[in-house]
Amino acid sequence: MTLIDPDSGLDDGLNPAQADAVTHTGGPLLVVAGAGSGKTRVLTRRIAHLVGERGVSPFAILAITFTNKAADEMKHRVADLVGPVAHTMWVSTFHSACVRILRRDVRQLDTGDKDRRFTSRFSIYDQGDAARLIRYVIRDLNLDAKRFPDRSVHAFISKAKNEGLSAEDYVGKAIGPSERRIGEVFTEYQKRLVRADAMDFDDLLGNTVRLLRTQPGVLDHYRNRFDHVLVDEYQDTNIVQNQLVLMLTEEHGNVCVVGDGDQSIYRFRGADLRNIETFEKTFVGQAVRLGRPELEPTVVVLDQNYRSTQTILDAANAVITRNEGRKPKELWTSAGQGEPITRFRADDEQDEARWVVGRLKAMHGEGRPWADLAVFYRTNAQSRAIEEQLVSLGVPYRVVGGLRFYDRREVRDAMAYLKLAA
Ligand SMILES: Nc1ncnc2c1ncn2[C@@H]1O[C@H](COP(=O)(O)OP(=O)(O)OP(=O)(O)O)[C@@H](O)[C@H]1O
Ligand SMILES: [Mg+2]
Known part of the structure; x- marks a missing residue:
């Protein structure tokens, strides 16, 4: 019996490479693909295939996934395919x-403080909470707050954590006085987090890895529970996530x-493209070491794009071929050449904004609703001229995915100040 409604079209709308990935029977599978080539579709369909055709329990x-929004979307897409x-x-x-x-299970984790354990009700500190605690630590260690701004120190600590380093590891590797000071802040910051029964975002990952590493019972529980693990946007994983x-x-x-590999947007957060290579190497190694050839990874390449015209893909290909250390791959589409790209060289940002908004008005004048029109920019600061x-x-x-220029805190503060001064 199959759980899937035969009309749900589970096998429809997949090209042969996508179908290979969806129906792949076992062992590690690496799907390397370009933008808009149906990676998320493959993952969702694969889950439906596992549940519906292979009898795997959800x-x-x-x-x-990388965002809560993507997780919700995937849950709905899978629910549509396989039901509640x-x-x-x-x-x-x-x-x-x-x-x-x-x-x-966090109570089982050794916190390094013999009198303290995290409880299951531990708090989660966001970036603001973390920076505040670091500011207090910097003050209490009598460090110069100008030389050690809390947010920068937090960024160093966060980077170290994303690379899998503990405060102790960091101190052990610190070179020069300024890293040694940051090491002291790191150590004290962790102590205070434990005492407050709190973790920052990076600790959520790091402490989980530490828990699984030190408590074989917990690791076994999840290894036994999860017969299948699937990860979207793998290029954005950091070392700790990869370890997990x-x-x-x-x-x-x-x-x-x-x-x-061409779309990694989280380099600054410790995303490491080497994880894709590590993934392959780890399983090749496991296959040899354990004498289990079924652990050899299978690689499927998706190079057909469903989102853009060939003109746009050629332009994107031309740009990304210059990236260093990338695996060559060319995207293609059956959507045809499409309209040529227009390039406009503006005198300055005002000129650019006038041109962009002029185009929007012209398109709207031809009957396109505003909701169909979008403007992309590289950094948030650029929104100002366009918004004006x-x-x-x-x-x-x-x-x-950002704040309207006039809603940003520093702008609101400045406006309030100007109003006061006026
Ligand atoms: N075989 C196919 N036939 C028709 N449309 C498809 C096919 N595969 C994917 N699509 C469509 O292409 C679009 C992109 O798919 P999807 O979001 O899965 O790609 P992606 O590779 O995950 O994209 P991104 O790089 O943005 O993460 C979606 O609208 C999807 O429905
Ligand atoms: Mg996707």
């Missing part, structure tokens, strides 16, 4: 999965990761 599946059983499945970000693991995936799966090897134009020409707009 309870035994862990699917990792989808809800027993863990579909979450790395951070939420770690919170669940820690809430259950490998720890959970290196025994059974039922792990499917999809990623695009939009406001002055009465174009309604929404800033996605």
Whole structure:
């Protein structure tokens, strides 16, 4: 019996490479693909295939995405395909999965303080909380707050944690007086976190890895529970996240990761493209070491793009071929050449904004609703000139994934100050 409605079209709408990845029977699977080539579609369909065709319980599946929004979307997409059983499945970000693991078992973790354990009700400090605590530590250690701004110190600590280093490791590797000072702050910061029964975002990952590493019972529990682990946007994993995936799966090897080395957007957060290579090497090594050829990784390449015209793909290919250390791959589409790209050289940002908003108005004049039009920019600061134009020409707009210029805190503060001064 199959759980899937025969009309749900599970096998429809997949090209042959996608179908290979969806129906791959066992062992590690690495899907390397470009933008818009159906990576997320493959992952979602693969989950549906495992549940519907292979009788895997959704309870035994862990699917990792990079944002909560993507996790919700995937849950819905899988629920549409396999029904309400989808809800027993863990579909979450790395951070939420770690919170669940820690809430259950963190009491078993050695905190380094013999009198203290984390409780299952530990608090989670966001960036602001973490920076504040670091500021107090800097003050109490009598360090110069100008030389050691809390946010920069936090960034150093965060980077170290994402590389899997503890405060002790960091102190051991510190070179020069300034790293040694940061090491002292790091050590004291961790002590105070333990005392406050609190973790920052990076600790959620690091403490989970430490828990699984030191408590074989906990590791076994999750290894036995999750027969299949799937990870989207693998190029954005950092070393600690990669360790987590490998720890959970290196025994059974039922792990499917999809990623695009050209799209890594989290370099600054410790994402490490070497993880894709480490993934392959780890399993090749496991296959040899354990004499289990089924642990050899399978690589599927998806190079057909479904989102853009060939003109756009050629332009993107031309740019990214210059990236260092990338695996060559060329995207293609059956969507045809499409319209040529227009390039406009502006005199300055105002000129650029006038041109952009002029184009928007022209397209709107031809009958396109505002909601169909979008403007992309490279950094948030660039939104200012464009927003000014939009406001002055009465174009309604929404800033996605950032704050409207006039809503940003420093801008609000400055405006309040100016009003006061006026
Ligand atoms: N075989 C296919 N036939 C038709 N449309 C497809 C096919 N595969 C993917 N698509 C469509 O292409 C678009 C991109 O798919 P998807 O979001 O899965 O790609 P992706 O590789 O995950 O993209 P990103 O790089 O943004 O993460 C979606 O609209 C999807 O429905
Ligand atoms: Mg995707």
